[in-house]
Amino acid sequence: MPKLAVYNVSGQQVSEMELQENVFGIEVNQHVLYEAVKNQLANRRQGTQSAKTRSEVRGGGRKPWKQKGTGRARHGTIRSPLWVGGGVTFAPKPRDYSYTLPKKVKRLAMKSALTSKVNANEMVVVDELSLEAPKTKEMVAILKNLNADKKALIVIDEKNEAVLRSAKNIPGVQTAFVNTLNVYDILNHDKFIITKDAVQKVEEVYA
Structure with missing residues (x-):
């Protein structure tokens, strides 16, 4: 069962978290990832x-x-x-140009994408991500503390207007919810930053 450190917004480790092996520790299927990305890009045309x-x-x-x-x-x-x-x-x-993939292929692709981020040490779990007011400067500082000041995907479990607006103007940074998470966005970013609550929701959906 893979384990990951849990950090606070200052970049300090506060605890450890065990991830479910059938979501974050499967064998990565490269062909399924290719099919999922190709499908997403085709559907966008x-x-x-x-x-x-x-x-x-x-x-x-x-x-x-x-x-x-x-x-x-x-x-x-x-x-x-x-x-x-x-x-x-x-x-x-x-x-x-749009077409649909089988549900099982979509699930396997998502699990493979999540596992690939864990294997590459590109997944960062944060205990809590909340801001009192929308401040781009504060979000930039948080990302720097987490060594994610390049292309980063921030995943939160529920809508937080301050976080969304703070990350909106940072080049290369994108925010997503658990229900809007997709394979292309995960693979297209260098860092996958996710809150502890969001990890639990992802495990509930894909376990």
Whole structure:
């Protein structure tokens, strides 16, 4: 069963916490992580790209010159894909790129992502994260104390307006709740900072 130190906002260790092995100590499945990230990025795509085919481009109704006898190549329309200003061959059209992954694959991907952060010593458990008022300066100091002053994902168990607003303007820092946690955000940040209460909620959901 993996154990992690629990820190306060000053960066001092206050206790230790045992993590559930079936959530934070499984064998990391790299292929499932790849599938989960690919799925998330595909679902984010707007799919609004569009170009016109030869039948949709304006003009080109008349044959530019007669078929034979001119010494030039034969053409039927100036809007052929071969011509400048012509249509696009196999033009992209608006489409929906989203698809769903099986629930078991999603769960395994989440557990693999959490385990990978524990294995890489990039997971930091905080006993409590609360601020009296929104202060970006205070949040920057807290992150520095926790050696997480680069890209960091802060996970809290419930909405805390002061924490959310304090972290909002720090480049590379993102906040999330337990119910909005996803594989891409976990893997995309160098440090995974999570409160003790949030760890327990994650274990309740994924154990």
